[in-house]
């Protein structure tokens with residue numbers, strides 16, 4: 001079982017993330033260099049613990065080393081075709097799966113035939129001596145190590161460094177990672193039905209914003225707590241919860257969730273304050289204000305009115321605030 005995730009500011013857990021080592025600045029790339037990513041090393045590092053993984057170094061290739069490429073038949077070979085590392089990489093992935101299973105996410109280096117998640121060039125196997133004409137047959141490949149890990153651990157949030165430069169994709173990934181850490185914390189000890197009920201209660205608005213179907217499904221599972229085998233119930237809830245949060249919340253679903261939150265606080269507010277919040281939700285709806293504006297207003301009123309159920313909603317505080325100046 002995993003250890004509970006230690007807190008990081010305002011009660012947020014401290015997620016544990018696997019990461020392609022080169023993204024943290026380790027000189028492990030094929031040319032002896034690195035691909036340090038400032039968001040990871042300077043911002044996210046303050047709130048998470050890293051588990052660096054360089055699959056090519058771990059199978060003993062060293063740095064510098066010959067560049068690798070993916071073939072359309074699924075093999076991972078050196079560019080000149082002189083060595084095939086498919087079996088070694090497959091063995092490494094199988095060994096690493098138990099370690100990665102207990103983590104809350106994985107940040108992978110894009111465009112790597114070992115770590116990349118999408119759109120990798122793949123080459124036809126070419127002539128019998130392993131050479132080809134140098135042009136990719138397609139760009140539908142996934143790095144071999146990443147592919148094996150993601151197939152074995154479909155619930156593990158995984159994203160590439162390049163995509164994390166998009167504010168919306170970045171926010172979604174960070175939100176999933178912190179939710180995953182809270183889930184790990186919940187299930188890391190002997191949980192009781194009331195722990196699950198409390199956990200689910202805190203995540204209702206967040207689930208609603210991401211996937212109304214998943215919101216209802218998780219609710220049905222929680223209603224069976226105490227009446228079903230705990231291990232089966234845990235597995236079902238884990239699957240439904242992670243699948244719901246894997247759906248990206250769009251503007252319409254955020255507006256729906258914001259209106260639900262407003263419904264809880266509305267009776268405590270006078271007409272002017274209600275109008276202010278409605279105006280902030282509308283401004284977000286039209287793209288004139290970031291999500292952080294109505295969220296900040298609702299959180300302020302939930303805390304000010306002492307509405308514990310509402311102020312504990314993870315939707316209003318899904319991750320440490322300093323990770324984003326404004327939520328997109």
Ligand code: SF4
Nearest residue numbers: 020022054109112115
């Ligand atoms: S992309 Fe992956 S295999 Fe390549 S240097 Fe980085 S961690 Fe190592």
